[in-house]
Amino acid sequence: MSLPTKKKIFEVLESVRDPEIPALTVREMGMLRDIEIDEDGKIIIHFTPSYSGCPATDLIKVDIMAALQEAGYKNIEIRDVLSPPWTTDVFTPETRAKLKASGITPPVETTSDKRLLLSPGKTVPCPYCDSNKTELLSSFGTTACKSLYRCLECLQPFDYFKCH
Ligand SMILES: [Zn+2]
Structure with missing residues (x-):
């Protein structure tokens, strides 16, 4: 087995998805801060949990370990990186498009809008037809990090990924 490289490890971890948002990998979620290989060849995953207390976090770590072990890597450590904290601001345009x-x-x-309270009457557009005529049905959608909305145009219910 060749020595692990950062690139190779990132490739292996592309198979690990967020169980609450199956459309996104943990990298796209912004949970993989960095990957470090130390002198002994140990793989150190710098991991930032998304919503703190999110029940999926432990499961994601198990999945990361399993994916690496399956690829033949044994010497692995997952290190929590809590600062700076994870926010939805890290989403790239590609990630946002995949969510939609x-x-x-x-x-x-x-998050800075939220701190400054700049968006009191925010509009949440429908991901299906882009209509701005939507209504909030429940602050808690299928998981705690989402709210449930309904489109008044195409009548589809949809999840809104809350700013965090
Ligand atoms: Zn719609």
Whole structure:
């Protein structure tokens, strides 16, 4: 087995998805901060949990370990990186497009908007028809990190990924 490289490990971890947002990999979620290979060849995963207390976090770590072990790597450590904290601001345009394609509206505000209370009457567009005529059905959707909305145009219910 050749020595692990950062690139190779990132490739292996592309198979690990967020169980609550199956459309996204843990890298796309912004949970993989960095990967380090030390002098002994130990793989150190710098991992940032998304929503703190999210029940999926432990499961994701198990999946990361399993994916690496399956690829033949044994010497692995997952290190929690809690600072700076994870926010939805790390979502790239590709990540946002993938969320939308899976029927989830990505956050319309950033954490700094939220701190400054700049978006009191925010509009959450429908991911299916882009209509702005939507209504909030429940602050808690299929998981705690999402809210449930309904489109008044195409009548589809959809999840909104809350800004965090
Ligand atoms: Zn719609």
